Amino acid sequence: MLGQAINVKITRIETLIADTGNNNAVYVRTHTDAGVHGVGEAYRVGPDRATAEWVAYFAEQLVGRDPREIERNWALMYQGARFPPGSSALAALSAIDHTMWDILGKSLDMPVYELLGGRVRDRIRAYHGVHGESPRKLADAAKRHVQDEGFSALKTSPLPHDWREMTWNEAVDGGRRLLEALRKAVGPDVDIGLDAHAAVWEPARAIELADALTEFTPFFMEEPLRMENRHKMGLLRRKMPFALATGECLYTKFELGELIREQAVDILQPDVCIVGGLTELRKVAFNAEAHDLTVAPHNPLGPLATVINLHFDAATTNFLIQEFRTPSEGEAATVTAGQSLWTATSPCQRAQVGAWTSWTRRSSRGP
């Protein structure tokens, strides 16, 4: 435990972009003069080299500063960037933010969730994405996740994979056949989220789609429209027959605050690797909590992003469910330890609190 007496200074911040086989993993490491370092993960925005440039730009100004002063360093980066940062800058800022929480936790020998007011739950419920080109393939994949791996919640597309080549009515009917098969395969009690992935465009079509699928009792419809127009999302939400989930493409407490204010969301889905890090995800969740809304963090990236999310999930009262995808071998190889996070150890594929020690060191008091 470094405690208060030790001065900690940032000496270097580096970006590590790994080719995991079919995509990039973008990691950031912050080094200090006190022998501790922190790790973080940036969102894979596409032009990832731009993220590395932003990390270098922020690093130039952060070297020599105390990495435990998270709130101040966050504001220095955000306010110092002057123009609204956008995807690559916020991915960089988010990852640097993670590294600072990691350092603070390590310096005090505390898992990060303890810094956030402690855990409010003992295990974290997760949902797994499920895909299949035909109703039968989708049903088989779903059975594997539910029966073999123990998931009690899944997420799939509400439309067939080739819906863009169909008429709208054909696409909706195809979606119905998929959902029907999926519901039949997993039974009446599994939660099934639907991810339209901002591909529909027209609010009226999103309503038609939701109405056509509502008999299969979906958990939520995710991002039925593009993310730019918060007002239109609000109009849509008032007509939705079930919960509307969105927010992965929105940045900071400001944009997600607009979404809340437009009453445009039931379940917020910010991404800790682009929203502005754990600091910002917490602020978004506080605003959501004050409006009686839940948070289900978006999480399509690597195992480190999952661990960061788990700390948030553990400490946040209005957390709902964690998105989870089993990492590929290539992705898993980019981190050490933490395997137990995604190895099924309990009937419902929920990570145990005591296993979250790949990111912060194990507490001296045990799990």
Place this chain on the structure above:
Amino acid sequence: MKITGIKTYHAHDGSRNNLFLQVFTDEGITGVGEPYSIGPDEGIISVVENMKPWFIGQDPGRIEWLLRRARNTMRFPLGQVGWSALSGMDLALWDIMGKAKGVPVYRLLGGPARDRVRVYHAIYDPDPVKLGERAQALQAEGYTAFKATPFPPGWQEMPWLAVVRESARRLEGLRKAVGDGPDIGIDIHTVIREPAKAIELVRALAPCRLMFVEEPAGAEFIATTARLRQEFRVALATGENLYGAARYAELMDADAVDIIQPDLLCCGGLLEAKKIAAIAEAHYVTVAPHNPLGLVSTAASVHLAASINNFVILEWHGDDKRKKQEFVTPVWKPVDGYFELPTSPGLGMELNLPVIKRNPARHWNRGFPTGPDGSPGFI
């Protein structure tokens, strides 16, 4: 680490009562907290007593879980009694965690985000000349911000136009005494209850250049406060009478406030204040904690101020002659109008139990303010 006990202390500071509590652990670490002294303080003491079984035997680091569980199980919306009890507990739990880890509480909260914490000094004197002299004496000590009531003594009995005229004269006198530079906030303290009058008064005082106008309407009247804010061309500050982040969010969603003033002794504590500050940040609202009570409140407010980006200024009543300064150790004092950040673990303040015990609480109430016709007024 496990909580083993909770004790409350009730002491009279020469003017009113102060409430304190201590939370004990099996590792010998003791946390210090302060609930708001509301009047029927025995109600708070009994709620703390009632809550004991929910806390004893539990890990003091599970602050969100402990407080949420207590709140949820009490079911009905808590008023000042319940929120003050929870707030006092929150402060003590953070104090324990800071001490256990050997760091000031602001470190656990991701701070410091600043190196020192600016204060405004509240000043009260019925005599306008003495009010100016008091401000000048404080200026000599380095204070650059003040807060005063604009109303002349006995204003409740005066014709309204005379109140406006006399208030403007008082404030002009104060402005003249301190010069153009210092910040001056005024506190209406919800006593007017007529929006048009608040607008009239603020219009008359605005030439004196105001840092903020505090509580120009009752905090429960969110729509009215929002209307006043739209009318004002000076900053509107409010929030000391609200509890829990959800209520603050309503106020901010209504665009009703420029500067939010949660009191850490009744808003829900440090964790709730962090939530309020985060919501405020998303609304471009700054935070100026309300801080008229004991010194543990000051300590907790300094930790909050150190850990948030949108802190602006802290209330401070350091000049009064009350015994409350002796209830704690060490005594903190601002230097050049700023508090330095504490470096000792936890909140950095301990109760001076012998002095507290030598000054037991006395029966206290706020009294009933009345208008010239004998009808109830506001305090």
